[in-house]
Amino acid sequence: MLKMHNIRKSYRTDTIETHALRDFSLEVNEGEFVSVTGPSGSGKTTFLNIAGLLETPTGGQYLLDGQEVGNLSDRERSHLRNEKIGFIFQGFNLIPDLSLFDNIDVPLRYRGFNAKERRRRIEKSLEQVGLSARAKHLPAQLSGGQQQRVAIARALAGEPRFLLADEPTGNLDSLMARQVMELLEFINQWGTTIVMVTHDPDLARRAHRNIQIVDGQVSDLRQNIAADEAAIA
Amino acid sequence: MIGYYISLALRSLRRTPILSALMVAAIAVGVGAAMTTLTLNYMMSRNALADKDDVLYAVQLDNWDPHEAADNPSEMPWEITYKDAISLLRSDIPTYHVAMHRWGGPITLEDSTLRPYTAQARVTSRDFFALFDVSFVYGGTWAGEADNNAVFQVVLNKSTNEKLFNGENSVGRTINFNGAPFTVVGVVEDWHPSPKVHDLNNGDFMKSADIYIPFGLHRVLEIQTWGNTNGWKPEKIESYEDGLGAEYVWVQYWVQLDSAEQRQRYEDFLTGFIQEQKSQGRFPRPLKFGLSKPSEWLVLNEVVDGDDRMLNWLSLAFLLVCLVNAVALLLAKFLRKAPETGVRRALGASRSAVFSQHLVESGCIGLAGGLIGILLTLAGLALIRQLSMGYMDSVASMDWLMMLSAIGLAILSSLLAGLYPAWRISRTNPSIYLKTQ
Numbered sequence: 001m002l003k004m005h006n007i008r009k010s011y012r013t014d015t016i017e018t019h020a021l022r023d024f025s026l027e028v029n030e031g032e033f034v035s036v037t038g039p040s041g042s043g044k045t046t047f048l049n050i051a052g053l054l055e056t057p058t059g060g061q062y063l064l065d066g067q068e069v070g071n072l073s074d075r076e077r078s079h080l081r082n083e084k085i086g087f088i089f090q091g092f093n094l095i096p097d098l099s100l101f102d103n104i105d106v107p108l109r110y111r112g113f114n115a116k117e118r119r120r121r122i123e124k125s126l127e128q129v130g131l132s133a134r135a136k137h138l139p140a141q142l143s144g145g146q147q148q149r150v151a152i153a154r155a156l157a158g159e160p161r162f163l164l165a166d167e168p169t170g171n172l173d174s175l176m177a178r179q180v181m182e183l184l185e186f187i188n189q190w191g192t193t194i195v196m197v198t199h200d201p202d203l204a205r206r207a208h209r210n211i212q213i214v215d216g217q218v219s220d221l222r223q224n225i226a227a228d229e230a231a232i233a
Numbered sequence: 234m235i236g237y238y239i240s241l242a243l244r245s246l247r248r249t250p251i252l253s254a255l256m257v258a259a260i261a262v263g264v265g266a267a268m269t270t271l272t273l274n275y276m277m278s279r280n281a282l283a284d285k286d287d288v289l290y291a292v293q294l295d296n297w298d299p300h301e302a303a304d305n306p307s308e309m310p311w312e313i314t315y316k317d318a319i320s321l322l323r324s325d326i327p328t329y330h331v332a333m334h335r336w337g338g339p340i341t342l343e344d345s346t347l348r349p350y351t352a353q354a355r356v357t358s359r360d361f362f363a364l365f366d367v368s369f370v371y372g373g374t375w376a377g378e379a380d381n382n383a384v385f386q387v388v389l390n391k392s393t394n395e396k397l398f399n400g401e402n403s404v405g406r407t408i409n410f411n412g413a414p415f416t417v418v419g420v421v422e423d424w425h426p427s428p429k430v431h432d433l434n435n436g437d438f439m440k441s442a443d444i445y446i447p448f449g450l451h452r453v454l455e456i457q458t459w460g461n462t463n464g465w466k467p468e469k470i471e472s473y474e475d476g477l478g479a480e481y482v483w484v485q486y487w488v489q490l491d492s493a494e495q496r497q498r499y500e501d502f503l504t505g506f507i508q509e510q511k512s513q514g515r516f517p518r519p520l521k522f523g524l525s526k527p528s529e530w531l532v533l534n535e536v537v538d539g540d541d542r543m544l545n546w547l548s549l550a551f552l553l554v555c556l557v558n559a560v561a562l563l564l565a566k567f568l569r570k571a572p573e574t575g576v577r578r579a580l581g582a583s584r585s586a587v588f589s590q591h592l593v594e595s596g597c598i599g600l601a602g603g604l605i606g607i608l609l610t611l612a613g614l615a616l617i618r619q620l621s622m623g624y625m626d627s628v629a630s631m632d633w634l635m636m637l638s639a640i641g642l643a644i645l646s647s648l649l650a651g652l653y654p655a656w657r658i659s660r661t662n663p664s665i666y667l668k669t670q
Contacts, residue, residue: 054662075584079581089667093576098244106576107580110580111581158581166667
């Protein structure tokens with residue numbers, strides 16, 4: 001599903017060059033649920049932005065669903081992002097003056113669906129997150145957990161094959177966090193590939209695989225544990 | 234998507250009402266100022282005879298001072314002498330030809346309670362109505378002999394007929410004009426072209442005639458023009474007849490020539506006429522005459538002069554200043570929405586989609602500015618009408634074309650003002666705002 005090879009990303013000012021990702025290689029298979037952990041500033045969000053086609057790497061190769069995305073135009077990247085990728089953010093990123101219905105409608109508008117198809121998808125996704133009765137409400141009228149469920153509904157409405165979640169439970173209490181996590185697991189069971197950045201080790205453990213990013217480089221914890229166990233034996 | 238962008242624009246305008254109002258006001262004031270002067274210039278430079286621009290010609294003859302040309306851009310007098318007008322009227326080459334000038338005087342009706350009032354008259358040869366396409370409501374023009382003989386007939390315009398005869402068919406009725414009885418032979422539609430292209434010697438934008446009098450009445454009534462009379466040499470004038478025979482110019486002359494061949498024949502006729510007059514000691518300057526189409530006549534007479542054009546540029550410069558303000562306000566407004574734009578980018582909006590969305594919002598602001606700009610323009614024109622005390626009434630008004638132009642100018646201006654802010658917001662890196670929302 002996702003294949004990154006020797007990805008580099010650096011940010012340059014007049015005097016300083018910062019390497020956010022260095023020789024970053026990662027492969028995520030179709031249907032996997034991968035958690036990404038690592039200390040602050042390690043490059044987790046940069047990885048997520050590159051994976052979500054919001055930023056372009058300085059170097060390296062990135063294949064999304066078998067397609068090399070390095071040379072795509074902005075329009076092509078936007079189209080690919082709209083069609084194949086769903087985003088869930090820590091801060092929910094709902095548009096405050098749009099109703100839930102209209103918030104979920106945003107990606108569908110850019111997809112070019114007709115009104116009937118948009119309505120069908122919006123109603124279905126709201127039903128999936130249990131908020132059908134709140135379609136006309138504004139985000140501010142909902143709790144944090146409900147807002148995140150709306151954000152998930154928005155990501156689901158486009159029926160993406162790949163979901164990127166950036167600390168989706170970071171702003172939620174433990175109960176809400178558990179509910180959101182169960183929802184993500186449920187979505188994953190339907191076949192959607194999920195990559196989730198989190199600081200919560202308990203949540204990270206619930207993923208199929210946990211990778212850690214340190215200083216812009218990736219280490220696969222499961223593989224590391226396996227290697228450690230082999231060494232001990 | 235355009236409908237979606239418009240709904241987003243309206244939502245965005247409601248979200249920041251004060252900032253939006255400021256932008257609309259900036260564009261409205263700029264458009265109002267620009268459209269006030271542009272409308273004036275447009276109305277002043279309108280050619281009321283445009284439909285016949287290819288066949289009508291104002292005639293000029295250069296009978297002026299051998300040492301100094303007439304002091305105007307054409308370097309020929311605007312009008313011709315009475316005796317030349319009479320000579321030219323004898324030509325059978327033009328389809329129609331008109332010798333005319335402005336006159337006026339009191340109108341009274343016998344056995345009527347109507348109080349005498351001063352009417353504007355046009356003393357003219359009979360072709361006037363056919364040449365200028367002035368249509369008759371009742372009756373028709375006077376007989377051809379009235380161009381050379383004293384025939385006391387009159388044509389009224391519709392408003393005068395309304396005033397004198399309550400709009401009834403007045404053909405055959407009698408009015409007293411300047412103390413003489415005239416029989417009404419026709420009533421025409423009110424004809425007040427603005428600018429008054431057929432007579433630019435007596436106020437470009439004043440109303441035209443209320444009544445029309447035959448040209449052949451000069452000697453009997455000793456008619457003195459109410460327009461300009463110009464001469465270039467001292468002449469001994471001891472009688473009315475002396476005045477008619479003098480080198481004074483005071484008669485306007487127009488011809489209708491329907492083909493190039495007809496025009497060529499008329500040019501040959503004028504050349505021959507001038508050569509003949511030269512042989513009699515007149516026309517001391519090099520042989521020269523003018524045949525100007527109405528559109529050329531307006532330019533020659535500088536109906537819209539350099540000051541008017543300068544005013545146009547100044548008002549457009551003011552609009553530019555307003556636009557610069559609008560650019561700054563739009564930039565502030567759009568950048569405030571950068572986090573939302575980041576979300577839209579993440580959800581699949583391309584840069585061009587973001588650019589289009591914000592340009593549509595600029596256009597909506599322009600549309601609102603244009604509508605308010607029309608109101609400001611109407612207010613500006615009303616002020617001009619008030620200050621000019623009626624003189625500019627016919628030009629200080631807005632037609633549909635200018636109203637549409639105002640909206641077009643406002644939308645175009647706002648789109649131009651929105652180009653840079655929309656481009657800036659479309660280039661914003663969305664990832665910055667996704668984390669910081």
